[in-house]
Amino acid sequence: MLAFVHIEKCAGQTVHWILRSSYGLNHCDILPWQGYNAMAPLDGFTARDLQRLRRVYPWLKSIAGHKVRVYTDLKQAQPDVRFFTLMREPLRRQASHFQFLQERRQLPVTFEEWVHTNDWGANWQTRMLTGTDDVHEAIRVLENKQVLVGLVEHFDEWLLLVKELLAPDLNIAYERKNVAADKTLANQLLADKRTRAILEEQNRADLELYNYVRNELYPSFKQQYGRRLTEDLQRFQSNRGQFHKSRVLQSRLYRNLVYMQAVRWHRLRLRKSLFEVFAPQKWKFQEPRQASRDG
Numbered sequence: 001m002l003a004f005v006h007i008e009k010c011a012g013q014t015v016h017w018i019l020r021s022s023y024g025l026n027h028c029d030i031l032p033w034q035g036y037n038a039m040a041p042l043d044g045f046t047a048r049d050l051q052r053l054r055r056v057y058p059w060l061k062s063i064a065g066h067k068v069r070v071y072t073d074l075k076q077a078q079p080d081v082r083f084f085t086l087m088r089e090p091l092r093r094q095a096s097h098f099q100f101l102q103e104r105r106q107l108p109v110t111f112e113e114w115v116h117t118n119d120w121g122a123n124w125q126t127r128m129l130t131g132t133d134d135v136h137e138a139i140r141v142l143e144n145k146q147v148l149v150g151l152v153e154h155f156d157e158w159l160l161l162v163k164e165l166l167a168p169d170l171n172i173a174y175e176r177k178n179v180a181a182d183k184t185l186a187n188q189l190l191a192d193k194r195t196r197a198i199l200e201e202q203n204r205a206d207l208e209l210y211n212y213v214r215n216e217l218y219p220s221f222k223q224q225y226g227r228r229l230t231e232d233l234q235r236f237q238s239n240r241g242q243f244h245k246s247r248v249l250q251s252r253l254y255r256n257l258v259y260m261q262a263v264r265w266h267r268l269r270l271r272k273s274l275f276e277v278f279a280p281q282k283w284k285f286q287e288p289r290q291a292s293r294d295g
Contacts, residue, residue: 001060002063002167004062005084009268013177017175018172020248021244025248027061028062028259033263042131044068046074056258056259057075069084071129071131075123086155087152088125088153088207089152089153090207093206095190096186097124098189099180111198126205129141129147142217148165148221151214152219156236161222164224172236174241176191
């Protein structure tokens with residue numbers, strides 16, 4: 001089974017579409033069964049979550065999402081799970097992330113307030129892979145879990161590597177999705193000396209990890225592919241093709257009509273059980289007393 005770790009603002013939406021196009025009803029863009037917890041942005045999809053998911057997707061071939069994490073216990077439920085992900089130059093990634101939140105989510109804070117008052121920005125790529133800021137732990141996890149890490153700036157090349165080294169049945173034809181039309185705000189943050197210094201301070205571990213992937217790990221994947229990579233890349237870029245639209249439609253319909261309903265029912269049951277455990281005794285339902293003869 002393929003497991004795509006979707007790091008924010010690293011071309012993840014396009015990969016989601018590729019997986020839907022490849023596997024249709026056998027792919028799932030996962031949601032956390034317990035609901036999103038703003039206080040725990042680094043919690044991940046676990047072996048127990050995967051076991052529950054298989055009741056809805058019995059022939060599951062791939063999962064993807066922000067909650068897919070390399071450092072969880074997914075391998076206990078799926079020993080042959082194969083992780084892959086994309087990284088991006090850290091300063092550009094964080095600047096793009098802030099622009100996205102400002103434009104799409106109407107984030108009501110300045111850049112300085114955002115980076116100093118939330119738990120989502122600093123060394124985010126390292127933390128997505130390990131749950132910590134420890135770059136040495138990130139390198140260990142990537143190597144031990146054999147994560148096929150690519151670079152956004154070499155997206156097409158990375159797709160060829162994934163198909164060759166992980167998933168021969170992957171349909172890598174694609175069209176770009178969720179690409180920012182206007183990068184003005186992100187470029188301003190990168191050009192301004194003060195905000196760029198903040199970005200550099202926020203991404204010390206990410207910069208070290210990114211350089212390791214770019215200079216050592218990613219070249220090793222290219223070497224495994226072999227000499228024909230350059231020729232195959234030119235051929236692919238001359239005709240990237242299109243998504244398998246019927247499979248994409250099947251995947252999205254099944255997710256919306258079946259899987260999301262299962263997630264909603266599970267969350268409702270959790271809320272009900274929590275209410276029954278923690279509700280004060282006076283809130284609990286009691287049978288009405290019968291009126292006495294004296295009234």
